[in-house]
Amino acid sequence: MAAEVESMFYVREAPWHGLGTRVQEAPDSREALRLAGLDWSVVQEPIYTARKELVEGHKANVRDSDGKPLGVVTDRYRVIQNREAFAFTDSLLGEGVRYETAGSHLGGRKVWLLARMPHEYIISGERVSPYLLFSNAHDGSGAVRVALTPIRVVCNNTLNLALATAKRSWSMVHTGDVRSRMKEAEDTLFLAGQYMDSLGKEFDALRKKKLSDRQVMEYIEILLPLEDGSTPQQEKNTRRLREDMKMRYFDAPDLQGVGKNAYRFINAASDFATHAQPLRKSANYKENLFLKTVEGNPLIDRAYQMMKAA
Structure with a gap:
C-alpha cells in the first residue's frame, strides 16, 4: 500500500x-x-x-x-x-x-x-x-x-x-x-x-558470537531465500540482493573494526533493510520504508532471531 x-x-x-x-x-x-x-x-x-x-x-x-x-x-x-x-x-x-x-x-x-x-x-x-x-x-x-x-x-x-x-x-x-x-x-x-x-x-552478547565467512553466507541465503520455481529474472534479482548484503557485511567501512560476529551481521542486515535500493522503486518507497522502519522491520527482526539462535 x-x-x-x-x-x-x-x-x-x-x-x-x-x-x-x-x-x-x-x-x-x-x-x-x-x-x-x-x-x-x-x-x-x-x-x-x-x-x-x-x-x-x-x-x-x-x-x-x-x-x-x-x-x-x-x-x-x-x-x-x-x-x-x-x-x-x-x-x-x-x-x-x-x-x-x-x-x-x-x-x-x-x-x-x-x-x-x-x-x-x-x-x-x-x-x-x-x-x-x-x-x-x-x-x-x-x-x-x-x-x-x-x-x-x-x-x-x-x-x-x-x-x-x-x-x-x-x-x-x-x-x-x-x-x-x-x-x-x-x-x-x-x-x-x-x-x-x-x-x-x-x-555485548551478540559481539561474543563469532561467525565464520561461510556461516555469514549461509545466513544471507536463509535471510534472502531463492524460492522454488523462481524465474531466471527472479533468481538474478535474489543474487543481486545477496551480493548487496554481502558487501554491507564484509566491506562497510564502519564495521571494519567490529569483528566478524553476530553484532556485525545485525548491522549489515539493518543497513540493507534501511538503505538498499529496492528492485522496483515506487513513488513513495522512502515513505513506506520510513514507516516500516520505525514500527519494526521484519527483515531486521528475522536477522536478529537468527543470530539469537546461532
Missing part, C-alpha cells in the same frame, strides 16, 4: 530517513504540527442513510479544515486531537527535545511526529541516538502509539530489535478515559531507558 504522505518537514539537517521539507526551527510540537500541515482538528458528525435515517451507534470522524471524512467509528470512540496528542511529547521529553519530522499519510487518517531524544547513549563503544515516534490514527484502525527507534549514529542504521527483555513501544486505544490514561504514558521514558539498557547487554 502506498504511504500517500500528504506533508512532512525536517529541521535544519536532513535526518536519517532523508524525508521532508527543510525548515529552520520547530521549537515545540505546536509549531511542528503547523509546519507539517497538521494544525487541524477532528470533528464527529452523525451518519445518515440515503433515506435520511440516522445510523445509530456510529459517527464519522471528519477533518475540519476541508470537511474530508477520515473514518467511521463507534460512539465509544474518543477523539485525541493532533495538538493534544503531540503536545504530550513536549511534557514527556521536556527541554532539549528536537522535533525532526511530522506528517500525515493516507489522506490524514494517520499522523505522526518523530522526536530526537535529548541525550545519546554509548553502547559497546558506539554512539546510539534514540528517537521517539508518536503516532495517532483518526480512522478507528489503530491506537495512539509511542515507539522507540535507536539509531547507530555513525551510519544511520536503525537498531529497533524486538527484545524479549524490554518493551520498545506503548499504545492506548481510543476508548474510555483516554486523557487520564495518557498521563500514565509518562512511564514511556522509563521503558525507553530500560530498553536502551537491555539493548546494550544484547549487543
